[in-house]
Amino acid sequence: MKKLVLAAALTAAASTAFAGxxxxxxxxxxxxxxxxxxxxxxxxxxxxxxxxxxAAVSD
Structure with a gap:
């Protein structure tokens, strides 16, 4: 369970780092x-x- 929470936290941190x-x-x-x-x-x-x-022609 700890690995799943740690993986979710790292995924969330990585996605917000590149969002901006x-x-x-x-x-x-x-x-x-x-x-x-x-x-x-x-x-x-x-x-x-x-x-x-x-004028020249008329003269």
Whole structure:
């Protein structure tokens, strides 16, 4: 009977020792912020070129 109680006590002690295992740390990916260009910046040059060509053709 003593061996059965001792085995039960050791089993209970061993199961609680591993019950609170530390969790793996959660590492978040770094956030990358890229600067964007204004959409109007790419259209101004072609519009100016079109105005210059139209003025040259009309003369």
């Amino acid at each position: 295992a530390p969790a793996e740390p959660i590492i978040e990916a770094p956030v990358i912020v890229e600067e964007t260009q204004s959409s109007s910046g790419g259209i101004i040059l072609p519009l100016l070129l079109l105005i210059v060509v139209a």
